[in-house]
Amino acid sequence: MKGNRNNAKCFTNVVAFVIFQVAIILILAFTVMRVRSPKVRLGVVTVDSFSTSNDTSSPSFNMRLTAQVTVKNTNFGNFKYGNGTMSLVYNGTVVGDVAIAKGRAKARDTAKFNVTVDVTSGRLAIAWQALGRT
Numbered sequence: 266m267k268g269n270r271n272n273a274k275c276f277t278n279v280v281a282f283v284i285f286q287v288a289i290i291l292i293l294a295f296t297v298m299r300v301r302s303p304k305v306r307l308g309v310v311t312v313d314s315f316s317t318s319n320d321t322s323s324p325s326f327n328m329r330l331t332a333q334v335t336v337k338n339t340n341f342g343n344f345k346y347g348n349g350t351m352s353l354v355y356n357g358t359v360v361g362d363v364a365i366a367k368g369r370a371k372a373r374d375t376a377k378f379n380v381t382v383d384v385t386s387g388r389l390a391i392a393w394q395a396l397g398r399t
Contacts, residue, residue, distance in 0.1 A: 300340055301339050303336050303338045303339070303340075303344050304335075305337075306335050306337070307332055308333035308335055309332070310331070310332040312329070313331055313381070314329045316328075324386075325385070325386045327384070328383075328385075329381060329383050330353075330384060333378075334365075334377070334380055335375050335376070336377075337375045338372065342372055343369055344370045345368075346367060346370075348367050350362055351382070353382055360385065360388050361382040361384040362382070
């Protein structure tokens with residue numbers, strides 16, 4: 266009879282220990298190890314070229330910008346991102362866009378890459394004409 270009581274006590278202790286471990290793992294999973302969105306930031310922007318047209322009927326400009334984009338991954342696992350597009354918007358009108366190639370930010374690391382955007386005022390002129398402004 267005493268052996269059955271010790272076996273039951275041992276079994277109860279093992280079950281209690283397993284429940285305790287599961288509780289600790291769940292607490293860590295929902296607080297410390299939760300998945301966070303990566304932070305995407307635009308860093309240093311340089312003007313590579315800039316040209317203007319002094320035509321009085323339709324003045325215009327063209328510009329080439331190079332910008333550093335950083336993807337900061339604060340998670341404990343890798344973050345993979347697919348192909349995308351970055352747009353430069355002025356007053357609600359897209360004046361330049363560039364394709365972003367797929368990539369990966371390693372765990373708790375920052376991925377850095379450069380993009381080159383060609384900005385032109387031609388799109389602004391079309392938007393202004395659509396609004397009735399010349």
